[in-house]
Amino acid sequence: MSAEDVEGRGTAAVLASARAEDRAALVGYLPVGYPDVRGSVDAVRALVAGGADIVEVGMPYTDPGMDGPVIEAASVQALNRGVRVRDVFTAVEAAADAGATPVVMSYWNLVLHYGVEAYARDLSAAGGAGIVTPDLIPEEADEWIAASDAHGLDRIFLVAPSSPPDRLSAVVAAARGFVYAASTMGVTGTREDVGDKAEGLVADTRAAGARNVCVGLGVSTRAHAAEVARYADGVIVGSALVRALADGGPSAVERVAAQFAEGVRD
Template sequence: MTTLQRTLAEARAAGRAALIGYYPAGFPDVESSIRIVQEMVAGGCDVVEVGLPYSDPTMDGPVIQQAADRALAAGTTPKDVFAVVRAVAEAGAAALVMSYWNPIERYGVDAFAADMAAAGGSGVITPDLIPEEAGPWISASDAAGLDRIFLVAPSSTDRRLKLTCDASRGFVYAASLMGVTGTRDKVAATARKLVERTREATRDSGLPICVGLGISNGDQAAEVASYADGVIVGTGFCRRVLDAPDLDTAGARVRSFAAELAEGVRAAAR
């Protein structure tokens, strides 16, 4: 079992969903981003997705794009990303990387997988990679013992759901709506239906289903936790750092936000 698999299994055994936070490495600088992910874990995140900043983030909304742009301007590299991954693992949470495919391919697929595993990472989320084109990544992740997380969406056909779930390991990422990341007033009505459809595709494997996009407070986290195995939140963490006057304030706000989300997730214990 990877740390991610064990973490999700423990949350399921406790009758609750896992809280998964996202934060881009290097924002506003590498050392500060390490401080922020540590606060996320201290506040209650079971899993942290470390974002690899990229110049063409097709799935990211304006807040995460702004954070990633600042990380890129600060000179953040994949090696820095692995340093943040290591910090997450050392803080006691399961560490993932979320990255578009181009940076992984440029780094070297096998080398990326090996360095991720060496940093203590559990797996990688690849939002723009589909299973049919993932042969090199499937081989590399198998060799390194990493989980590979693909995405499904409300537009996914039943065939696409099955194909994606069969190729995924760790969990499958259910994008709750057709759009980019960001906070919203309410959870998309498509989220529950997508999870129900994906459950059919994972009936034999029991693969966990985690929901992201648009979750911005504890009540919404509780709502999603009532039917999903994991609740994914990213924009709210970035927003609190962007709006803070200094790192100490940012850290306190991030920890408080994580605690609010963790309370919501636990309130929906099933």
């Protein structure tokens, strides 16, 4: 599959469409298996109904280095209730059927255990666009790069405020779809404000050659979404949506997602 074909069907196409509407895209994260697999699928559909352009389906993991307390607690419950890696594809398919573009967020050991080629094959078959890989760096991603090329999937690597110019260049060269810019150092979670280094990180990542940069970590309110949407191509929301699911079920997810969808248009 050519690079042009991949860009035309993946997250880059969604971000380009949002840009044509003079807004940022809304990227919403929910973990599969919370409160159970069926409930998480219902929540994914509600997230799309609320206005998410891209759905980031999280795979719970026993050692989540990037996840804050809200997402970690949800992941523990999902694991205790028996969620399995293959359940990710069920949630991905639900998001795609609902009209959003789904990606997976997974720690790399889970993909390795499943089999990189098999995972890429099954993700593509379910309608997934790619994977966010928080603990995989480009220098160690040869197998994933080959599999993602074979199946036309996006490679979404992370950058942080501490990333030096050579790291930004390496990530941008290896990524496809968008680059995930962590707004601050640390784990996910709701915060009073978005890190003050986020806008500079987006500018530096674009200067390194990135076409699309989406910002996550700490986007907790409609006002945060509007702030980030001024300079980023996509606004990533996670903990606020998981908290809404815990407090009020799928209907609360839809309501909160709608608020963030309005924020990226403010």
